[in-house]
Amino acid sequence: MRALTDAALIDAMRASIPEAWTEFDARFRPLLERYAARIGIPRWEWSVCITEVLDDEALRLIERAGEVPQHLTAYLVRAVRSRFLQLKRAGLRRDRRYAMDGAVGAVMSEHTRSACDPPRIAEERVNGAGVVARFGLALGARLTTEEQQMLAWVAEGVPHRLIAEWLGINREAAKKRIARLCRRLRVAAAEASARLPLDERREIDRLIRRAAAPRVNSHSGESDDG
């Protein structure tokens, strides 16, 4: 089953072979979970955002007569994204309704309100992630698309060999470009943090310090040697 192409897999699923459905799940769920973790979908929403999307899309794929989408992985990532955004919007609408229902809201205690409210999408609060995220976005706005892409690859630990291949340059050049980008960011981070309010600056400084600590399990360090 592992060797099947996506289209052949869908065909097998259409024939109701249970193992093919398991393979479909095994092929895409780990990636979607990774995506969900990265963009900050809280764990309690994963069954809605991943399991249900996989179930629905599996049925939709076997029911449509034509060929499968050209790139199934990207298609499913988009499906998870839109389900997540849809949930988030629903949560926002709910909040707005509460804001309008001032009279009802006034007689409800905070506890009652949270008790009768279904769990909503909330950003998973990592310590200081908000500051870093805002900072990252501010920096990201000054980067070119290619640099942003490179940054994402570095963050996920894509080996330099592949980055070079994707950029269409040789390995040494890729290594140099990454190093240059990293150095620029480091300098920019230090500069920008000087302009931030004190508590935010502390977060950024902590980030820089943490990054400077010797790392045991660095994936990008060793990936290049092979």
Place this chain on the structure above:
Amino acid sequence: MTDERDDATDAELGVAEAMGQALLRDPAHPAWDDARFLDWLAAEAREAARLAWRLSRQERKARGEAMMARAYARRLRVMQGGMAPLAKDETRAAAPRRVVPVVEMGIAAGVGRELWDEPADAWVEMPNGAPPGEYVALRVVGDSMAPLMHTGDTVLVRRGADVRRDTVIVARHPDDGYVCKRVSRVRRESLELASLAPGRPPIVIPRDARLIVGTVMLVWCSHRH
């Protein structure tokens, strides 16, 4: 880190990684649409999850069946329950409105007898929060609705003749007795009913309220999913 000019130090790399992760929190970051990156990440994530996915042949089959059942249940608006909650006699006496008789579909298929005239030898408890209405429970015979339903499962049917597409109904086929099928097409004069299991042609019955028993709301499946 021998050559400072060619290689990022750990500190620089660390900042870059943190920034990259911050950027990736945006659900619409271009990397999330990049086919090469996604393929690589999918392989990587799968490799990381390899141990969790090491399954025996039976488990692979069971997992796939469970997924199919779940997917179809969602699509066809049927709830899934575990073992049927058989009601004891004292519950029946105490709260007669909370229990529903179970009828064997195979027996009920006899000519000229109505489903609800059958003597019931078992009763199930109604789930909490079921919408009001008249209910009957049926024991399924046959595997045409596998993987959602199997022989021996109990389905809870809400009586009523209104039929919607993509639901599961129990109807009486003019010739073949009672059937439990998915409504694949609703026409003015007729209904097209399809099976879930492959290789079974759809059947067409006239759209007649007297032939329709009702819509399946819940399936109690004794299979271990």
